[in-house]
Amino acid sequence: MSDAATALHHPAVEPVESPLTPESWGKLGMWVFLAGDAMGFGVLLASYGALRAGSVDWPNPAQVLGIQLTALMTFLLICSSVTMVKALENLRKPDLARAKMFLLLTALGGAIFVGLQAYEWTHLIQRGLRVFGNPWGATLFGASFFIITGFHGLHVTGGVIYLLSVLKVISRVPDMRYNYMITEIAGLYWHFVDLVWIMVFTFIYLL
């Protein structure tokens, strides 16, 4: 074994001893990814604000978009965040059956959210909202609405697939510690999707 390899295996220089070393590399990786993704959403929302501030005829979202439906969608995502933490809590006990049930409920909440979003889009398109035009005012209102809510909807769709994949893995792998770790990392992604919706709901629908 070379000197470098010997040094790497010496207890004094084990990576875990470093204060910068995370408890879980997977968790660190997910946080870095989420930070990058948050910047993407941040840019979209800031651009939306700049476009809206520079427009003389921006439609009033509260009058044009359905707030009751999106409030229900917000409530649904908050509920799915709770079922996600409950899944993790049950994996720690460990109660695999209940954890799987909560994980499935979380994915179901996400699927219903996407379904409601499809319904909302269909309704708005029927009322005349297009990417490059609408009957109410500024042309870019439609573009910004579809891009931002669509980008978020894609995240939810990806999240549902991700959660179902995790569900499949924890059903097959007997290692509870590993199952806990991958569920915790998937949970970070899911809560982030919820967090972003809180901002989208406020900026696109309420302000």
Place this chain on the structure above:
Amino acid sequence: MADTHAKHGPSYMAIFWYLAVLTVIEIAVIYLPIAKLAIGVLLVALASTKAAMVALYFMHLRLETKTLGYIALTPVAIATLLVLVLLPDSLHAPHRTADTKKIEAPKH
């Protein structure tokens, strides 16, 4: 595992109710007979509180290492800078909101 300490502090159900109540308050705020700027400030404050609650309690950020906290704060700092950069131009724009009640699209 951060979750092992999750029992300290408010329960998940308590956070759920806080988030639900704050959402109802947000919807009520838009109908308040106050200045639009005040409504905007209130909405941003409420949304930021909700987002912070999700990050701190559901994502367990309050129990994580400082490194993860710094990573989470980086996009917040960059987004704030971005808004500050765009603000001078936005404030000078002749902004107004269209009265969409007068222009209703044909129903299908």
